[in-house]
Amino acid sequence: MAESSMKDPIIYTQLERIEGPLIALVAALPGIGFGEAVRVVDLEGRIRHGRVALLDGDKVTIEVFQGTTGLAKGSERIRFLGHPITITVSESIIGRRLNGMGEPIDGGPPLTGVALNINGSPLNPTARAYPQDFIQTGITGIDAMNALVRGQKLPIFSSSGLPHDQLAIQIAQQAKIRPDLSGSAKDSEELVVVFAAIGVKHDVAVRFAEEISGRTVSFLNLADDPVMERLLTPRVALTAAEYLAFELGLHVLVILTDMTVYGEALREVATARGDIPSRKGYPGYLYSDLATIFERAGRIKGKPGSITQIPILTMPNNDITHPIPDLTGYITEGQIVFSRDLFRQRFYPPINLPPSLSRLMADGVGEGLTRSDHHPLMEQLYAAYARAEEVRMMTRIVGEEDLSTVDRCYLEFGQCLERLFIAQDITDDRSIEESLDIGWRVLGCLPREELTRLSTQLIETHGALLDEELDQGLEREKD
Amino acid sequence: MSARTIRISGPVVVCDHAEQFAMGDRVAVGKVGLIGEVIRLTPTECFLQVYEDTTELFIGEPVTGSGSALAVELGPGLLTTIYDGIQRPLALIQEQLGASILQGAQAPALSRTQAWPFTPQQEIGTQLSGGAIIGLVQETPSVCHKILLPPGLAGQLVHIAEPGEYTLENPIARISCANGQEHPVYLYHRWPVRIKRPVQQRLSPDLPLITGQRIIDTLFPIAKGGTAAMPGGFGTGKTVTQHNLAKWCDADIIIYIGCGERGNEITGVLEDFPQLRDPRTGRPLIERTVMIANTSNMPVAAREASIYTGITIAEYFRDQGLDVALMADSTSRWAEALREISGRLEEMPAEEGFPAYLPSRTAEFYERAGRVRTLADETGSVTAIGAVSPPGGDFSEPVTLHTQRFVKAYWMLDKNLAYARFFPAIHPLESYSEYESDLAQWWEKVSPGWQRDRDELVGLLIAADQLKGIVRILGEEGLSDHQRKTLMAERVVKEGFLQQSAFSPKDRFASPEKQACLLRVIIWRIRALLEDTTPAREAFAKFKLNELIRLKDELGSDETEKILAWQKVQ
């Protein structure tokens, strides 16, 4: 996060070649740095931004974020700014609305403060503090089954038309730390939300702006904004987030949507550069590139703030093996996967449990953090639900008549789990205790001897819940 | 004339005056001195891969060679340390630069100021050859570091230091070579990472590396000096398994390479290992561990190097007569780094954009594992265990396939098991180990009859798998009572034996004795179950099978008596 050095800008005017988003020019100037920020002023005086992508002898290749349409050879002014791309940040950025490059679009004054390189620099693993403060989001499918902790990066894998925005907004609204549950978190301060829209539709951006109350910074690259700019938006947003978290000590929740659009922009530039494609035309460095975004989450030893990331991505064709969700899953600390099937049955949130996972859950829940039964209960519910799904598959072929009694119980369990445990109202803010108790009641559908993931002692302690009438128990909760 | 940069393309930089460099030379690039390595020479141009971010590097900046290849420092101080891919000590770098790793960071891999207690082991006048042990340093309470004469150096010992405290700067011996020249010897030496360290003889690996994980040790074991790969899609448990092996396996030294993976996972190890105790020595696990961390957001060229840095350090400890286990998580990220550099060099790609030399590089890496007789006539081993992250979970992609060819144990992680939170998600039918028959003898000594029990377990898994195929089409109604009990037995085997949670206090590590006893008891029960005439409906309760399933979590490795007592339970 070092402040970048300022030098006299170099101005140059001879374009040699224009191709896609790239322009090449001859510049026998030794003072041009790799990755340096560039400003291209076209004939009408409009400013476009770019970056040095390749230096080859006296040839410089620049990628222009607003595209090259309308640029003509020999007529532009190009300024090399002598530093990498930066954003200016200070506390006063909170509440601002900025474009995808971090320039104000809310009619407010220009940003003031320190100029920071938007690429950041890798955090030293020895400097990280392991994230383990449980965040209660009020959503059972997350809290009970895939718990989120402060400093985690937990994406939502969705598909177009599914309510991922709704869920992200609900998380942003309801997320809280529960100091009463102890753990190391003593404070329950409000979150600052950094929202980065990457090529999303106008109404999505408006919705986030309207529905997230509280302290927010928005970076908006909308669907009709320049494609190349999308490569900058998450980085600009994370640079601001890092400042807020690690310089000002705030707890920041970063929502990045839609990372699939980001990936497509990267593919477009890579293709223009002539990079060798790997899967589905995406460049081989997609993994490393995404990692430089997603790894910018976490906590730092000795500093009070944190960055929690909730990236949202749409799985093209609902395909989780598509390179974007696939590589994201390899980088992030779990994922919440949506199911179109559950959505069709009008379940909200349509969380598809089996492929969903929180990798930081194990160290963030349990005795002294949430409740001692949390982790084993989660495992038991997962195991039983997997069995229920198997039975469902079987039922489709052999019909229900041929099922054993136990298998029938599993069918009922699966339905109850989806209907009463996963599904909840968009205003329902369940405490973790409520969520876990519902889990126990739903397990009551199964014969006790099936609960082999739970110790006999746990079953004894929570036996009463197992015996409770399902709907009745839930009714009581509503009061 | 000194060489200057003429082309900059991310991690690949080209400079002129190619005649000043040799392949593999370590170079300093630019005014900040970014560390790089020569990877291609043409008559006029020299191509470098740079291990740091090249942002703000200019055309015309100086490039200077070091005259030697990329090498690691080997000596006391390695243990408990965490390095990046090119052996820069990360904790020191944090002290110097703060939380972020900035360009041009430099620090010696081994402390020059720390004094180590040296005990000489050789007499003046002795004729020594490379790799000989000249003295000892108790590096950590659990590891005695043997100071080696660097391989390649030989001659008569003309001076050796008295017992006492020395730093790495103090010569502790002098060797007079055949040509009459005298060489000082220090507590450490350097070794180029891309060259394997010589050994006297390769031995066949016939002792198990006990990992404490039942599905590995009992079904798909690995030998000390063996190789294993663990392919699996995201979230299937590669990292947790690697961490488990690093924690509990019975090697003397652990080299853990976090290659292009998450920062927080490394932090997790750094927080855990000083707290956890080695079940054999009772000492903190960190004391036998060297960590190499080149996380996914750190420069990609250094990720490529991290694998070699790790295996060279592993060989060095092997040469001291120790059993070393190396974990690389994930070798796919290493292969991707190769691919990225290759792309920047505009090499002709083979499959999926990977360079044509991917298989040979993979083979070279796994070939550096093995059980050997060292130059000092000791026995040591390097066991290499690589995680593989196939894109889209597709096991037919190049990295998985090539790796499979060069390893002898193959632990295939299954997505569906992971979805059901059945861990380790190692597929019990698709995985295999070529060490299995060599190691059976060892197990027979732990528990006579083991081989038969194990075969019965495997037979049951196969039988149940076939039955499940029938059930999928006909439903359970189509099964006989005995067949239903076979499925029940399989469930007991899977849940009561193969499943093993990394978070279970009594079961995260299972001693060979616990494994053998549990296997015995379960197989006995299952035999009784299958021979009995009780209808399947009542058998689960009658044979107390749910209690049997919970046994593993309720009784630890020191309670094998109580496990065996189950043979008498009616």
Ligand SMILES: Nc1ncnc2c1ncn2[C@@H]1O[C@H](COP(=O)(O)OP(=O)(O)OP(=O)(O)O)[C@@H](O)[C@H]1O
């Ligand atoms: N042996 C185990 N016992 C209990 N839980 C496990 C075990 N192995 C894996 N898990 C669970 O599975 C999760 C994912 O495991 P892990 O992080 O090792 O996956 P991975 O294969 O390394 O994924 P990636 O390729 O994305 O790094 C863990 O966070 C943990 O909750």
Ligand SMILES: [Mg+2]
């Ligand atoms: Mg992993």
